[in-house]
Amino acid sequence: xxxxxxxxxxxxxxxxxxxxxxxxxxxxxxxxxxxxxxxxxxxxxxxxxxxxxxxxxxxxxxxxxxxxxxxxxxxxxxxxxxxxxxxxxxxxxxxxxxxxxxxxxxxxxxxxxxxxxxxxxxxxxxxxxxxxxxxxxxxxxxxxxxxxxxxxxxxxxxxxxxxxxxxxxxxxxxxxxxxxxxxxxxxxxxxxxxxxxxxxxxxxxxxxxxxxxxxxxxxxxxxxxxxxxxxxxxxxxxx
Amino acid sequence: xxxxxxxxxxxxxxxxxxxxxxxxxxxxxxxxxxxxxxxxxxxxxxxxxxxxxxxxxxxxxxxxxxxxxxxxxxxxxxxxxxxxxxxxxxxxxxxxxxxxxxxxxxxxxxxxxxxxxxxxxxxxxxxxxxxxxxxxxxxxxxxxxxxxxxxxxxxxxxxxxxxxxxxxxxxxxxxxxxxxxxxxxxxxxxxxxxxxxxxxxxxxxxxxxxxxxxxxxxxxxxxxxxxxxxxxxxxxxxxxxxxxxxxxxxxxxxxxxxxxxxxxxxxxxxxxxxxxxxxxxxxxxxxxxxxxxxxxxxxxxxxxxxxxxxxx
Numbered sequence: 001x002x003x004x005x006x007x008x009x010x011x012x013x014x015x016x017x018x019x020x021x022x023x024x025x026x027x028x029x030x031x032x033x034x035x036x037x038x039x040x041x042x043x044x045x046x047x048x049x050x051x052x053x054x055x056x057x058x059x060x061x062x063x064x065x066x067x068x069x070x071x072x073x074x075x076x077x078x079x080x081x082x083x084x085x086x087x088x089x090x091x092x093x094x095x096x097x098x099x100x101x102x103x104x105x106x107x108x109x110x111x112x113x114x115x116x117x118x119x120x121x122x123x124x125x126x127x128x129x130x131x132x133x134x135x136x137x138x139x140x141x142x143x144x145x146x147x148x149x150x151x152x153x154x155x156x157x158x159x160x161x162x163x164x165x166x167x168x169x170x171x172x173x174x175x176x177x178x179x180x181x182x183x184x185x186x187x188x189x190x191x192x193x194x195x196x197x198x199x200x201x202x203x204x205x206x207x208x209x210x211x212x213x214x215x216x217x218x219x220x221x222x223x224x225x226x227x228x229x230x231x232x233x234x235x236x237x238x239x
Numbered sequence: 240x241x242x243x244x245x246x247x248x249x250x251x252x253x254x255x256x257x258x259x260x261x262x263x264x265x266x267x268x269x270x271x272x273x274x275x276x277x278x279x280x281x282x283x284x285x286x287x288x289x290x291x292x293x294x295x296x297x298x299x300x301x302x303x304x305x306x307x308x309x310x311x312x313x314x315x316x317x318x319x320x321x322x323x324x325x326x327x328x329x330x331x332x333x334x335x336x337x338x339x340x341x342x343x344x345x346x347x348x349x350x351x352x353x354x355x356x357x358x359x360x361x362x363x364x365x366x367x368x369x370x371x372x373x374x375x376x377x378x379x380x381x382x383x384x385x386x387x388x389x390x391x392x393x394x395x396x397x398x399x400x401x402x403x404x405x406x407x408x409x410x411x412x413x414x415x416x417x418x419x420x421x422x423x424x425x426x427x428x429x430x431x432x433x434x435x436x437x438x439x440x441x442x443x444x445x446x447x448x449x450x451x452x453x454x455x456x457x458x459x460x461x462x463x464x465x466x467x468x469x470x471x472x473x474x475x476x477x478x479x480x481x482x483x484x485x486x487x488x489x490x491x492x493x494x495x496x497x498x499x500x501x502x503x504x505x506x507x508x509x510x511x512x513x514x515x516x517x518x519x520x521x522x523x524x525x526x527x528x529x530x531x532x533x534x535x536x537x538x539x540x541x542x543x544x545x546x547x548x549x550x551x
Contacts, residue, residue, distance in 0.1 A: 185455060186518060187455040187460070188460060188461065188522075188525075189522040191529035192464075192468075192526060192527075193320050193322075193526050194316070194319070194321075194526055197526050200528075200531050201321055201322070204531050204534050204538075208534075
């Protein structure tokens, strides 16, 4: 049958459907099924899909980074060129990345009692705000992490086995500091993570579906026995 | 007699449409080309897309578990998120029972989604939450079909529940920390253990060991995961949202609070206890408890609703 539908009111009664008529008839074409992409609702869906595809193409997709927090305390050790005791540096870094290489995205705490605010990468003394945990060999690079405290820019970096805080963009300036504590903040237990959770959920499922599990196991056992018997019979026949 | 006498135009067109489709199908299905088209059609259907979203999430869980500093197998197995995998099993079971005839994907949408799935499989970082995109899109499509609302809600919950950013403001976390610390302090006093509470710092009298509760260890951090697990298990089993449902949800939340308070009490005893319950086997046991609370409460809810229905 062709796709043409005749909309002729004067069409003879027994005329088969589908044949076209060119007299006293309005020849109309069977409507092409519109794909749902072209209906108004479909168009909105198409726009949504296109937007999502565009976002992904622009690498703005939802790659949500895992956040890790480190708590630290650094104590003054000795002064270097044009340096002073700036006070205890304590606080926490908020980072992304891992499992060993992180990027510091935020900082909270104090230096000598003045609250600290993280500076962006490259803002002062070539800071890269990179953090390595565990230390290898130090927690920071030579670029270190820069922050502002009491309206003064400081850079905390690791160089030749020492941690230094400096208000100037030069090596061997400022003051050396030692690490009193540097710990990774471990989150609480993640619900459902680990083999204990696996075992617990399996047992929970077994307990709540006990009869079903027994029935399923019985059926499986019967099928296995039947298969083994067939196998035994076949091997006996071959022998 | 004219077979269409008295029929409306819509009925006529619909009949021609179905006849045309039948003719087209009979032309296209035969041969390997038809087989390929059929498989392509199945592969880009709504259930297949949900399956792909599950595979993307499973890949994320595996990639996260594979990031280890020490022995790979031992540490990886300890990081696999079995609760999310269980939720997906329930969701896929619901998908198998659902009727998706109310949602029709056009040819263009099928092509775009297939391209997206291939792109996500080959080029996107395994650790990303890329499964959120198909889940959100399918949930938006299912919103027009009331019979698919439970599945719509399940997809939203399973895709958004593990976003790492804190959804609660800092003030709420501070309140939660205060409540947790005060409750742990009170429970220890009731049990006869003399202890002191200074802000979020809890320590036994005369002990050099103390614990300070941060916002990673308060109950509010675990609450969204447990509640969303409860909702997913309930919605995927077609549980009615009645008084019993609310009661069991509140009970599950309270159990979660009590479990965390007990954990805090245990951690405050000594440094060894802290290591056991915070980083060691104890943490895994607590994680199992957090996972079992919504699972078992849901089963109890289903049974109580069944009993009530039979009694009625």
